[in-house]
Amino acid sequence: MSRSHQPTSTNPAYLKNQFAHRFVRALNSLNHANSAARDHNQMHRRTSRVKIAAYTAMASVVGSRRAWSRAVLWRIRKRSRNRGLLLKRNRKRVDHKITNCHHHAKVMSLKRRNPNPKRQGFNPFRDSSQELKLRKLVPGAGTMDSWCLMGETADYIKCLAAQD
Amino acid sequence: MQESQINLQDLQNGTTTFDPTVTHDDFLNQLLSGLQTTVSWPDMSAGDGQTKPTLPWNVDHFDDQSALLSSKLRHHHIAAAGGGRTTLIQNDNSSFNSPIGDNNSIQSIQNLFHGFTGSLTSNQTQQSFGSLEMAAAVMMSPSAAAGGGGGGGAPSQPRQRVRARRGQATDPHSIAERLRRERIAERMKALQELVPNANKADKATMLDDIIDYVKFLQLQVKVLSMSRLGGAASSTIVAEGGGNEPASFSNNDTTTVTESQVVKLMEEDMGAAMQYLQEKGLCLMPISLATVISTGSRSNHLLTGGESGWPSSPNMSMLTVQSGNGVSVKDSP
Numbered sequence: 001m002s003r004s005h006q007p008t009s010t011n012p013a014y015l016k017n018q019f020a021h022r023f024v025r026a027l028n029s030l031n032h033a034n035s036a037a038r039d040h041n042q043m044h045r046r047t048s049r050v051k052i053a054a055y056t057a058m059a060s061v062v063g064s065r066r067a068w069s070r071a072v073l074w075r076i077r078k079r080s081r082n083r084g085l086l087l088k089r090n091r092k093r094v095d096h097k098i099t100n101c102h103h104h105a106k107v108m109s110l111k112r113r114n115p116n117p118k119r120q121g122f123n124p125f126r127d128s129s130q131e132l133k134l135r136k137l138v139p140g141a142g143t144m145d146s147w148c149l150m151g152e153t154a155d156y157i158k159c160l161a162a163q164d
Numbered sequence: 165m166q167e168s169q170i171n172l173q174d175l176q177n178g179t180t181t182f183d184p185t186v187t188h189d190d191f192l193n194q195l196l197s198g199l200q201t202t203v204s205w206p207d208m209s210a211g212d213g214q215t216k217p218t219l220p221w222n223v224d225h226f227d228d229q230s231a232l233l234s235s236k237l238r239h240h241h242i243a244a245a246g247g248g249r250t251t252l253i254q255n256d257n258s259s260f261n262s263p264i265g266d267n268n269s270i271q272s273i274q275n276l277f278h279g280f281t282g283s284l285t286s287n288q289t290q291q292s293f294g295s296l297e298m299a300a301a302v303m304m305s306p307s308a309a310a311g312g313g314g315g316g317g318a319p320s321q322p323r324q325r326v327r328a329r330r331g332q333a334t335d336p337h338s339i340a341e342r343l344r345r346e347r348i349a350e351r352m353k354a355l356q357e358l359v360p361n362a363n364k365a366d367k368a369t370m371l372d373d374i375i376d377y378v379k380f381l382q383l384q385v386k387v388l389s390m391s392r393l394g395g396a397a398s399s400t401i402v403a404e405g406g407g408n409e410p411a412s413f414s415n416n417d418t419t420t421v422t423e424s425q426v427v428k429l430m431e432e433d434m435g436a437a438m439q440y441l442q443e444k445g446l447c448l449m450p451i452s453l454a455t456v457i458s459t460g461s462r463s464n465h466l467l468t469g470g471e472s473g474w475p476s477s478p479n480m481s482m483l484t485v486q487s488g489n490g491v492s493v494k495d496s497p
Contacts, residue, residue, distance in 0.1 A: 160381035
Protein backbone atom coordinates (compact mmCIF):
# COMPACT_ATOMS: atom_id res chain seq x y z
CA MET A 1 0.00 0.00 0.00
CA SER A 2 2.90 2.37 0.49
CA ARG A 3 3.96 2.36 -3.06
CA SER A 4 2.78 5.87 -3.73
CA HIS A 5 5.30 8.59 -3.58
CA GLN A 6 2.62 11.15 -2.94
CA PRO A 7 2.24 12.56 0.49
CA THR A 8 0.25 9.83 2.08
CA SER A 9 -1.82 12.06 4.20
CA THR A 10 -5.46 11.33 4.36
CA ASN A 11 -6.14 13.78 7.06
CA PRO A 12 -9.17 15.92 6.39
CA ALA A 13 -7.38 19.24 6.19
CA TYR A 14 -5.16 18.14 3.41
CA LEU A 15 -8.04 16.59 1.57
CA LYS A 16 -10.10 19.71 1.94
CA ASN A 17 -7.40 21.95 0.64
CA GLN A 18 -6.68 19.85 -2.36
CA PHE A 19 -10.27 19.26 -3.13
CA ALA A 20 -11.23 22.90 -2.85
CA HIS A 21 -8.38 23.88 -5.06
CA ARG A 22 -9.22 21.52 -7.83
CA PHE A 23 -12.90 22.05 -7.56
CA VAL A 24 -12.60 25.78 -7.85
CA ARG A 25 -10.31 25.39 -10.78
CA ALA A 26 -12.84 23.20 -12.50
CA LEU A 27 -15.60 25.62 -11.76
CA ASN A 28 -13.59 28.46 -13.15
CA SER A 29 -12.95 26.63 -16.32
CA LEU A 30 -16.62 25.83 -16.55
CA ASN A 31 -17.52 29.41 -16.05
CA HIS A 32 -15.21 30.54 -18.74
CA ALA A 33 -16.45 27.94 -21.10
CA ASN A 34 -20.16 28.36 -20.78
CA SER A 35 -22.45 31.24 -21.12
CA ALA A 36 -25.00 32.14 -18.55
CA ALA A 37 -27.86 30.71 -20.46
CA ARG A 38 -31.06 29.98 -18.67
CA ASP A 39 -32.01 27.24 -20.91
CA HIS A 40 -33.25 24.23 -19.07
CA ASN A 41 -31.23 21.75 -20.96
CA GLN A 42 -28.08 23.68 -20.62
CA MET A 43 -28.68 24.15 -16.99
CA HIS A 44 -29.06 20.46 -16.58
CA ARG A 45 -25.91 19.85 -18.45
CA ARG A 46 -24.03 22.32 -16.41
CA THR A 47 -25.24 20.93 -13.16
CA SER A 48 -24.09 17.56 -14.20
CA ARG A 49 -20.79 19.06 -15.16
CA VAL A 50 -20.40 20.64 -11.82
CA LYS A 51 -21.21 17.39 -10.17
CA ILE A 52 -18.70 15.65 -12.33
CA ALA A 53 -16.18 18.30 -11.47
CA ALA A 54 -16.76 17.70 -7.82
CA TYR A 55 -16.33 13.97 -8.05
CA THR A 56 -13.37 14.25 -10.30
CA ALA A 57 -11.66 16.65 -8.02
CA MET A 58 -12.28 14.39 -5.09
CA ALA A 59 -11.10 11.32 -6.85
CA SER A 60 -8.06 12.94 -8.35
CA VAL A 61 -6.86 14.01 -4.97
CA VAL A 62 -6.87 10.43 -3.88
CA GLY A 63 -5.51 9.36 -7.19
CA SER A 64 -5.19 5.72 -7.89
CA ARG A 65 -4.66 4.67 -4.37
CA ARG A 66 -8.18 3.57 -3.82
CA ALA A 67 -10.47 1.42 -5.83
CA TRP A 68 -13.36 3.80 -5.59
CA SER A 69 -11.38 6.71 -6.95
CA ARG A 70 -10.22 4.62 -9.84
CA ALA A 71 -13.76 3.59 -10.56
CA VAL A 72 -14.98 7.16 -10.42
CA LEU A 73 -12.34 8.40 -12.77
CA TRP A 74 -12.92 5.52 -15.09
CA ARG A 75 -16.61 6.19 -15.26
CA ILE A 76 -16.06 9.83 -15.93
CA ARG A 77 -13.67 9.06 -18.67
CA LYS A 78 -16.16 6.74 -20.27
CA ARG A 79 -18.83 9.34 -20.07
CA SER A 80 -16.61 11.95 -21.48
CA ARG A 81 -15.87 9.73 -24.37
CA ASN A 82 -19.52 9.11 -24.98
CA ARG A 83 -20.80 12.59 -24.59
CA GLY A 84 -17.82 14.76 -25.32
CA LEU A 85 -18.48 16.98 -22.38
CA LEU A 86 -15.03 17.69 -21.19
CA LEU A 87 -12.81 20.30 -22.63
CA LYS A 88 -9.97 19.11 -24.66
CA ARG A 89 -7.43 20.28 -22.20
CA ASN A 90 -9.16 18.64 -19.29
CA ARG A 91 -9.87 15.56 -21.23
CA LYS A 92 -6.27 14.97 -21.99
CA ARG A 93 -5.30 15.31 -18.40
CA VAL A 94 -8.12 13.19 -17.16
CA ASP A 95 -7.49 10.57 -19.76
CA HIS A 96 -3.87 10.39 -18.91
CA LYS A 97 -4.61 9.92 -15.28
CA ILE A 98 -7.33 7.46 -15.90
CA THR A 99 -5.32 5.25 -18.14
CA ASN A 100 -2.76 4.96 -15.43
CA CYS A 101 -5.38 4.35 -12.85
CA HIS A 102 -7.16 1.77 -14.86
CA HIS A 103 -4.05 -0.07 -15.70
CA HIS A 104 -3.15 -0.12 -12.09
CA ALA A 105 -6.61 -1.24 -11.20
CA LYS A 106 -6.48 -4.10 -13.62
CA VAL A 107 -3.20 -5.27 -12.28
CA MET A 108 -4.42 -5.11 -8.76
CA SER A 109 -7.63 -6.90 -9.49
CA LEU A 110 -5.75 -9.68 -11.14
CA LYS A 111 -3.66 -10.14 -8.10
CA ARG A 112 -6.51 -9.96 -5.73
CA ARG A 113 -8.26 -13.15 -4.99
CA ASN A 114 -11.11 -14.03 -2.84
CA PRO A 115 -9.30 -15.42 0.15
CA ASN A 116 -11.94 -17.57 1.72
CA PRO A 117 -14.67 -19.68 0.31
CA LYS A 118 -17.89 -18.10 1.29
CA ARG A 119 -19.20 -19.35 4.54
CA GLN A 120 -22.44 -17.88 5.67
CA GLY A 121 -21.62 -18.27 9.29
CA PHE A 122 -19.03 -15.53 9.32
CA ASN A 123 -20.86 -13.02 7.27
CA PRO A 124 -20.89 -9.87 9.34
CA PHE A 125 -23.85 -8.43 7.49
CA ARG A 126 -27.17 -9.35 8.89
CA ASP A 127 -28.83 -9.31 5.53
CA SER A 128 -27.05 -9.71 2.31
CA SER A 129 -29.19 -6.84 1.09
CA GLN A 130 -27.17 -4.47 3.20
CA GLU A 131 -24.03 -5.62 1.57
CA LEU A 132 -25.58 -5.19 -1.86
CA LYS A 133 -26.70 -1.69 -0.98
CA LEU A 134 -23.28 -0.73 0.15
CA ARG A 135 -21.71 -2.14 -2.93
CA LYS A 136 -24.06 -0.12 -5.07
CA LEU A 137 -23.32 3.04 -3.21
CA VAL A 138 -19.60 2.88 -3.10
CA PRO A 139 -18.26 3.08 -6.62
CA GLY A 140 -16.04 0.36 -7.83
CA ALA A 141 -16.95 -2.04 -5.10
CA GLY A 142 -18.68 -4.60 -7.15
CA THR A 143 -16.26 -7.45 -6.88
CA MET A 144 -14.74 -7.31 -3.48
CA ASP A 145 -14.77 -9.33 -0.39
CA SER A 146 -16.33 -7.98 2.73
CA TRP A 147 -13.15 -6.75 4.26
CA CYS A 148 -12.04 -4.72 1.27
CA LEU A 149 -15.51 -3.39 0.90
CA MET A 150 -15.41 -1.99 4.39
CA GLY A 151 -12.07 -0.40 3.79
CA GLU A 152 -13.23 1.26 0.61
CA THR A 153 -16.34 2.48 2.33
CA ALA A 154 -14.29 4.01 5.08
CA ASP A 155 -12.07 5.87 2.70
CA TYR A 156 -14.98 6.98 0.59
CA ILE A 157 -16.78 8.35 3.59
CA LYS A 158 -13.68 10.18 4.65
CA CYS A 159 -13.32 11.86 1.32
CA LEU A 160 -16.98 12.66 0.95
CA ALA A 161 -17.03 14.19 4.37
CA ALA A 162 -13.98 16.24 3.53
CA GLN A 163 -15.85 17.74 0.66
CA ASP A 164 -17.76 19.90 3.10
CA MET B 165 -15.77 -71.50 32.38
CA GLN B 166 -12.54 -72.53 30.98
CA GLU B 167 -13.76 -71.73 27.59
CA SER B 168 -14.63 -68.31 28.71
CA GLN B 169 -11.31 -67.83 30.34
CA ILE B 170 -9.51 -68.98 27.32
CA ASN B 171 -11.46 -66.61 25.26
CA LEU B 172 -10.72 -63.83 27.57
CA GLN B 173 -7.10 -64.56 27.44
CA ASP B 174 -7.26 -64.62 23.74
CA LEU B 175 -8.96 -61.34 23.90
CA GLN B 176 -6.06 -60.09 25.82
CA ASN B 177 -3.62 -61.40 23.34
CA GLY B 178 -5.58 -60.24 20.46
CA THR B 179 -5.57 -63.40 18.53
CA THR B 180 -9.12 -64.43 18.81
CA THR B 181 -11.63 -63.47 16.26
CA PHE B 182 -14.94 -62.04 17.00
CA ASP B 183 -17.77 -62.84 14.75
CA PRO B 184 -20.87 -60.95 15.66
CA THR B 185 -24.02 -61.89 13.99
CA VAL B 186 -26.24 -60.36 16.47
CA THR B 187 -28.58 -57.74 15.27
CA HIS B 188 -28.88 -54.33 16.74
CA ASP B 189 -31.78 -55.21 18.97
CA ASP B 190 -30.16 -58.30 20.08
CA PHE B 191 -27.12 -56.37 20.91
CA LEU B 192 -29.09 -53.99 23.02
CA ASN B 193 -30.72 -56.79 24.85
CA GLN B 194 -27.47 -58.48 25.38
CA LEU B 195 -25.92 -55.32 26.53
CA LEU B 196 -28.58 -54.73 29.05
CA SER B 197 -28.48 -58.28 30.13
CA GLY B 198 -24.78 -58.37 30.14
CA LEU B 199 -24.67 -55.57 32.57
CA GLN B 200 -26.42 -57.58 35.09
CA THR B 201 -24.83 -60.89 34.48
CA THR B 202 -21.49 -61.69 35.70
CA VAL B 203 -18.41 -60.67 33.97
CA SER B 204 -15.28 -62.32 34.76
CA TRP B 205 -13.04 -59.35 34.26
CA PRO B 206 -11.75 -59.31 37.71
CA ASP B 207 -11.55 -63.02 37.40
CA MET B 208 -8.99 -62.67 34.72
CA SER B 209 -6.73 -60.65 36.74
CA ALA B 210 -7.38 -62.49 39.90
CA GLY B 211 -7.93 -65.81 38.35
CA ASP B 212 -10.88 -66.54 40.56
CA GLY B 213 -14.33 -67.64 39.77
CA GLN B 214 -17.15 -65.55 38.66
CA THR B 215 -18.24 -62.56 40.60
CA LYS B 216 -21.57 -61.53 41.89
CA PRO B 217 -24.23 -60.12 39.61
CA THR B 218 -23.69 -56.61 40.70
CA LEU B 219 -21.79 -54.17 38.74
CA PRO B 220 -19.16 -56.59 37.88
CA TRP B 221 -16.15 -54.46 37.42
CA ASN B 222 -13.94 -52.63 39.73
CA VAL B 223 -12.12 -49.66 38.63
CA ASP B 224 -8.79 -50.96 39.69
CA HIS B 225 -9.02 -54.09 37.74
CA PHE B 226 -10.55 -52.52 34.83
CA ASP B 227 -8.04 -49.90 34.33
CA ASP B 228 -5.65 -52.44 33.06
CA GLN B 229 -8.21 -54.18 30.99
CA SER B 230 -9.57 -51.00 29.56
CA ALA B 231 -6.13 -49.78 28.81
CA LEU B 232 -5.36 -53.01 27.13
CA LEU B 233 -8.51 -53.03 25.14
CA SER B 234 -8.23 -49.41 24.21
CA SER B 235 -4.73 -49.89 23.01
CA LYS B 236 -5.84 -52.89 21.08
CA LEU B 237 -8.65 -51.00 19.51
CA ARG B 238 -6.41 -48.18 18.59
CA HIS B 239 -3.97 -50.43 17.00
CA HIS B 240 -6.53 -52.19 14.98
CA HIS B 241 -7.98 -49.00 13.56
CA ILE B 242 -11.57 -49.40 14.19
CA ALA B 243 -13.37 -47.83 11.34
CA ALA B 244 -16.93 -46.94 11.98
CA ALA B 245 -19.45 -47.70 9.39
CA GLY B 246 -22.59 -45.75 9.06
CA GLY B 247 -24.78 -48.51 10.24
CA GLY B 248 -25.15 -50.28 13.46
CA ARG B 249 -22.74 -51.76 15.77
CA THR B 250 -22.39 -54.96 13.88
CA THR B 251 -20.92 -53.41 10.83
CA LEU B 252 -18.68 -51.45 13.08
CA ILE B 253 -17.27 -54.54 14.53
CA GLN B 254 -16.94 -56.16 11.21
CA ASN B 255 -14.70 -53.47 9.97
CA ASP B 256 -12.47 -54.07 12.81
CA ASN B 257 -9.32 -55.80 11.95
CA SER B 258 -9.19 -57.60 15.14
CA SER B 259 -12.17 -59.78 14.92
CA PHE B 260 -13.20 -61.85 17.78
CA ASN B 261 -14.86 -65.13 17.19
CA SER B 262 -16.98 -66.63 19.75
CA PRO B 263 -19.91 -68.93 19.65
CA ILE B 264 -23.04 -67.03 20.05
CA GLY B 265 -25.26 -67.47 22.95
CA ASP B 266 -23.00 -69.82 24.68
CA ASN B 267 -21.81 -68.15 27.67
CA ASN B 268 -22.99 -65.19 29.52
CA SER B 269 -19.52 -64.14 30.17
CA ILE B 270 -18.61 -64.34 26.55
CA GLN B 271 -21.61 -62.36 25.59
CA SER B 272 -20.81 -59.89 28.19
CA ILE B 273 -17.31 -59.69 26.89
CA GLN B 274 -18.72 -59.11 23.48
CA ASN B 275 -20.92 -56.50 24.89
CA LEU B 276 -18.07 -54.93 26.67
CA PHE B 277 -16.16 -54.86 23.48
CA HIS B 278 -19.15 -53.38 21.76
CA GLY B 279 -19.36 -50.89 24.45
CA PHE B 280 -15.74 -49.96 24.16
CA THR B 281 -15.97 -49.43 20.49
CA GLY B 282 -19.16 -47.59 21.02
CA SER B 283 -17.55 -45.33 23.48
CA LEU B 284 -14.76 -44.82 21.04
CA THR B 285 -17.04 -43.80 18.28
CA SER B 286 -19.47 -41.80 20.27
CA ASN B 287 -17.16 -39.78 22.39
CA GLN B 288 -14.22 -39.77 20.10
CA THR B 289 -12.14 -38.79 22.97
CA GLN B 290 -9.57 -41.13 24.11
CA GLN B 291 -9.77 -39.80 27.55
CA SER B 292 -12.84 -41.79 28.13
CA PHE B 293 -10.78 -44.86 28.15
CA GLY B 294 -8.84 -43.70 31.04
CA SER B 295 -11.53 -44.45 33.48
CA LEU B 296 -13.79 -47.32 33.04
CA GLU B 297 -16.59 -45.57 34.75
CA MET B 298 -17.01 -43.49 31.70
CA ALA B 299 -17.06 -46.57 29.59
CA ALA B 300 -19.61 -47.96 31.96
CA ALA B 301 -21.65 -44.89 31.54
CA VAL B 302 -21.40 -45.36 27.85
CA MET B 303 -22.58 -48.86 28.15
CA MET B 304 -25.36 -47.81 30.35
CA SER B 305 -26.60 -45.57 27.64
CA PRO B 306 -26.32 -47.68 24.59
CA SER B 307 -28.68 -45.59 22.64
CA ALA B 308 -26.38 -42.66 22.89
CA ALA B 309 -23.49 -44.79 21.88
CA ALA B 310 -25.39 -46.33 19.05
CA GLY B 311 -26.49 -42.97 17.86
CA GLY B 312 -22.97 -41.69 17.79
CA GLY B 313 -21.56 -44.65 16.05
CA GLY B 314 -20.75 -42.95 12.86
CA GLY B 315 -17.61 -41.04 13.21
CA GLY B 316 -14.67 -42.89 14.48
CA GLY B 317 -11.76 -42.88 12.21
CA ALA B 318 -8.41 -44.12 13.17
CA PRO B 319 -8.51 -43.47 16.85
CA SER B 320 -5.05 -42.11 17.10
CA GLN B 321 -5.57 -39.37 14.56
CA PRO B 322 -8.64 -37.63 15.90
CA ARG B 323 -6.99 -37.66 19.23
CA GLN B 324 -4.97 -34.53 18.72
CA ARG B 325 -7.59 -32.69 16.75
CA VAL B 326 -10.52 -33.34 18.90
CA ARG B 327 -8.91 -32.58 22.15
CA ALA B 328 -8.77 -28.90 21.41
CA ARG B 329 -12.32 -28.69 20.29
CA ARG B 330 -13.32 -26.32 22.99
CA GLY B 331 -10.95 -23.63 21.83
CA GLN B 332 -11.66 -24.37 18.18
CA ALA B 333 -8.21 -23.29 17.37
CA THR B 334 -6.71 -26.22 15.67
CA ASP B 335 -8.52 -26.26 12.39
CA PRO B 336 -6.76 -23.99 9.92
CA HIS B 337 -10.04 -23.10 8.33
CA SER B 338 -11.53 -21.88 11.52
CA ILE B 339 -8.42 -19.93 12.33
CA ALA B 340 -8.56 -18.17 9.01
CA GLU B 341 -12.20 -17.43 9.45
CA ARG B 342 -11.63 -16.06 12.87
CA LEU B 343 -8.93 -13.80 11.55
CA ARG B 344 -11.17 -12.57 8.81
CA ARG B 345 -13.91 -11.94 11.26
CA GLU B 346 -11.62 -9.91 13.46
CA ARG B 347 -10.46 -7.82 10.58
CA ILE B 348 -13.99 -7.08 9.54
CA ALA B 349 -14.92 -6.14 13.07
CA GLU B 350 -11.96 -3.86 13.31
CA ARG B 351 -12.99 -2.05 10.18
CA MET B 352 -16.51 -1.83 11.46
CA LYS B 353 -15.16 0.03 14.45
CA ALA B 354 -13.27 2.42 12.22
CA LEU B 355 -16.40 3.08 10.20
CA GLN B 356 -18.33 3.64 13.36
CA GLU B 357 -15.99 6.42 14.30
CA LEU B 358 -16.38 8.03 10.92
CA VAL B 359 -20.11 8.11 10.98
CA PRO B 360 -21.37 10.60 13.51
CA ASN B 361 -24.13 9.60 15.83
CA ALA B 362 -23.88 6.00 14.93
CA ASN B 363 -26.34 3.80 16.63
CA LYS B 364 -24.13 0.94 17.51
CA ALA B 365 -26.55 -1.25 19.27
CA ASP B 366 -26.05 -3.97 16.79
CA LYS B 367 -24.05 -4.62 13.72
CA ALA B 368 -27.16 -4.41 11.60
CA THR B 369 -28.15 -0.97 12.80
CA MET B 370 -24.57 0.14 12.45
CA LEU B 371 -24.54 -0.96 8.86
CA ASP B 372 -27.82 0.76 8.16
CA ASP B 373 -26.35 3.90 9.59
CA ILE B 374 -23.32 3.62 7.39
CA ILE B 375 -25.41 3.13 4.32
CA ASP B 376 -27.59 6.10 5.13
CA TYR B 377 -24.59 8.24 5.79
CA VAL B 378 -23.04 7.42 2.46
CA LYS B 379 -26.32 8.21 0.78
CA PHE B 380 -26.52 11.48 2.60
CA LEU B 381 -23.02 12.48 1.63
CA GLN B 382 -23.63 11.69 -1.97
CA LEU B 383 -26.83 13.67 -1.90
CA GLN B 384 -24.97 16.50 -0.32
CA VAL B 385 -22.42 16.56 -3.09
CA LYS B 386 -25.18 16.47 -5.63
CA VAL B 387 -27.10 19.26 -4.00
CA LEU B 388 -24.07 21.40 -3.52
CA SER B 389 -22.89 21.03 -7.03
CA MET B 390 -26.23 21.50 -8.63
CA SER B 391 -27.21 24.46 -6.60
CA ARG B 392 -24.08 26.21 -7.55
CA LEU B 393 -25.63 27.26 -10.77
CA GLY B 394 -28.39 29.25 -9.25
CA GLY B 395 -31.92 28.83 -8.17
CA ALA B 396 -33.29 27.66 -11.44
CA ALA B 397 -30.89 24.85 -11.56
CA SER B 398 -32.01 23.60 -8.25
CA SER B 399 -35.38 23.05 -9.70
CA THR B 400 -33.91 20.15 -11.51
CA ILE B 401 -32.73 18.72 -8.26
CA VAL B 402 -36.05 19.24 -6.71
CA ALA B 403 -37.70 17.68 -9.65
CA GLU B 404 -35.50 14.68 -9.29
CA GLY B 405 -36.11 14.67 -5.62
CA GLY B 406 -39.82 14.59 -5.57
CA GLY B 407 -41.41 16.65 -8.20
CA ASN B 408 -41.87 19.86 -6.39
CA GLU B 409 -42.50 23.09 -8.10
CA PRO B 410 -39.47 25.04 -9.11
CA ALA B 411 -38.86 28.12 -7.14
CA SER B 412 -36.54 30.84 -8.13
CA PHE B 413 -36.16 34.05 -6.33
CA SER B 414 -33.94 37.01 -6.44
CA ASN B 415 -35.19 39.11 -3.66
CA ASN B 416 -33.40 40.20 -0.58
CA ASP B 417 -36.41 40.11 1.64
CA THR B 418 -37.32 36.62 0.82
CA THR B 419 -33.86 35.47 1.59
CA THR B 420 -33.91 36.78 5.08
CA VAL B 421 -37.27 35.28 5.66
CA THR B 422 -36.04 32.06 4.24
CA GLU B 423 -33.03 32.14 6.41
CA SER B 424 -34.95 32.57 9.57
CA GLN B 425 -37.28 29.84 8.59
CA VAL B 426 -34.44 27.55 7.76
CA VAL B 427 -32.83 28.23 11.06
CA LYS B 428 -36.02 27.41 12.81
CA LEU B 429 -36.38 24.21 10.89
CA MET B 430 -32.85 23.22 11.45
CA GLU B 431 -33.30 23.26 15.12
CA GLU B 432 -36.05 20.76 14.82
CA ASP B 433 -35.16 18.46 12.06
CA MET B 434 -32.23 18.52 9.75
CA GLY B 435 -33.89 16.61 6.99
CA ALA B 436 -36.83 18.92 6.84
CA ALA B 437 -34.51 21.87 6.78
CA MET B 438 -32.64 20.47 3.87
CA GLN B 439 -35.82 19.79 2.03
CA TYR B 440 -37.03 23.27 2.66
CA LEU B 441 -33.88 24.68 1.31
CA GLN B 442 -34.07 22.56 -1.74
CA GLU B 443 -37.58 23.60 -2.45
CA LYS B 444 -36.55 27.15 -2.21
CA GLY B 445 -33.66 26.52 -4.47
CA LEU B 446 -31.08 26.93 -1.78
CA CYS B 447 -28.48 24.67 -0.46
CA LEU B 448 -26.03 24.41 2.32
CA MET B 449 -22.41 25.06 1.98
CA PRO B 450 -19.68 25.61 4.43
CA ILE B 451 -18.60 29.14 4.58
CA SER B 452 -15.02 28.45 3.78
CA LEU B 453 -15.79 27.01 0.42
CA ALA B 454 -18.31 29.68 -0.29
CA THR B 455 -15.83 32.42 0.38
CA VAL B 456 -13.33 30.71 -1.80
CA ILE B 457 -15.80 30.51 -4.59
CA SER B 458 -17.01 34.02 -4.21
CA THR B 459 -13.54 35.43 -4.20
CA GLY B 460 -12.55 33.12 -6.97
CA SER B 461 -15.23 34.08 -9.39
CA ARG B 462 -17.03 37.29 -8.92
CA SER B 463 -19.57 36.37 -11.49
CA ASN B 464 -23.21 35.83 -11.26
CA HIS B 465 -24.21 32.44 -10.38
CA LEU B 466 -23.21 31.73 -6.92
CA LEU B 467 -25.59 30.25 -4.57
CA THR B 468 -26.93 30.17 -1.15
CA GLY B 469 -25.33 28.29 1.54
CA GLY B 470 -25.41 27.61 5.13
CA GLU B 471 -23.87 25.21 7.43
CA SER B 472 -23.44 21.70 6.51
CA GLY B 473 -22.88 18.81 8.70
CA TRP B 474 -24.45 15.55 9.27
CA PRO B 475 -26.48 16.40 12.28
CA SER B 476 -26.40 20.06 13.04
CA SER B 477 -22.92 21.24 13.56
CA PRO B 478 -22.28 23.64 16.36
CA ASN B 479 -21.00 26.56 14.33
CA MET B 480 -23.62 27.62 11.93
CA SER B 481 -23.08 30.44 9.62
CA MET B 482 -25.32 31.17 6.77
CA LEU B 483 -24.08 32.61 3.63
CA THR B 484 -26.75 33.66 1.29
CA VAL B 485 -26.01 34.60 -2.22
CA GLN B 486 -28.33 35.32 -4.95
CA SER B 487 -27.69 34.91 -8.51
CA GLY B 488 -26.33 38.09 -9.83
CA ASN B 489 -26.86 40.15 -6.74
CA GLY B 490 -23.76 39.79 -4.70
CA VAL B 491 -22.99 38.27 -1.43
CA SER B 492 -24.44 38.83 1.95
CA VAL B 493 -23.27 37.02 4.96
CA LYS B 494 -25.22 36.43 8.04
CA ASP B 495 -24.18 34.60 11.12
CA SER B 496 -26.60 32.68 13.18
CA PRO B 497 -25.14 31.08 16.24
